[in-house]
Amino acid sequence: MFSKACEYGIRSTILILLHSLHGTRISLCDIAREIESPEAYTAKILQILVKSHLIKSIKGPHGGFEIDRHQLDTMRLEDIVRAIDGNRLITQCCMGLPDCNDENPCPAHRKYKSVKEELKNMLEQTTVYELAIGYEMGLGILKQQHNPIQKS
Numbered sequence: 001m002f003s004k005a006c007e008y009g010i011r012s013t014i015l016i017l018l019h020s021l022h023g024t025r026i027s028l029c030d031i032a033r034e035i036e037s038p039e040a041y042t043a044k045i046l047q048i049l050v051k052s053h054l055i056k057s058i059k060g061p062h063g064g065f066e067i068d069r070h071q072l073d074t075m076r077l078e079d080i081v082r083a084i085d086g087n088r089l090i091t092q093c094c095m096g097l098p099d100c101n102d103e104n105p106c107p108a109h110r111k112y113k114s115v116k117e118e119l120k121n122m123l124e125q126t127t128v129y130e131l132a133i134g135y136e137m138g139l140g141i142l143k144q145q146h147n148p149i150q151k152s
Contacts, residue, residue: 001089002081002084002085002089003084003085005041005044005045005048005084005085006080006081006084006085008035008037008041008042008045009045009046009048009049009080009083009084010077010080010081010128010131011034011035011037011142011143012031012035012037012042012045012046012049012065013049013054013055013067013075013080013128014128014131014132014135014142015030015031015034015035015142016031016055016065016066016067017067017072017075017128017129017132018132018135018136019064019065019066020066020067020069020072021072021132024064025058025062025063025064025065025066026064026065026066027063027064027065028042028043028046028064028065030064031046031065034142034143035142035143036143045084046065048083048084049080049083049084052079052083054067054071054075054079054080054083055067056068072129073127073129074127074129075127075128075129076123076124076125076126076127076128077122077123077126077127077128077131078120078123078124078126079128080128081123089116089119090116090119090120090123093106093109093112094106094108094112095107095108
C-alpha cells in the first residue's frame, strides 16, 4: 500500500520516538539494522523526515536522531506518509486514471472511495506514539520474522 520508503520511514520514526521518550538518540546504523534497511537508503528517507521537521538530526559524538518533546505525542502517521509519499493514496484513482471522480468514475471508484476515507481517517487518527508504545509492549514487530525451516 505504502511505498517501501514510506514503510521504512514509519518504522524508523517509531524507533526514533521510543529513544526520544527515554531521552536518548539513535544512530543511522542502529536504525538501519533494526528495521533491516540498507543504510544509504535509510539515510535518504531520514533526510526527508528531517526536512519535513518531523525528526531532528544531531551531529557529533553524541549525535543521532531524535524527536522534539512537543511532537512526541502529537505526530500522526499521516505526517510521515505525506512527507514521503504525498497524498496519492487518498487523492488518486486506484486504476491510475487521471480524470476519475464522482461525475466520471472508474469501475472501482465507488468501492475504493470508501476505502480511501477509512484509510484517511486511520492516518489522521493514529499517532506514532500509539504505535511506538504498542511496539514496546510487544504488540507488534518492526522487521521480518526469520523463522528457520524446522527439520524433522
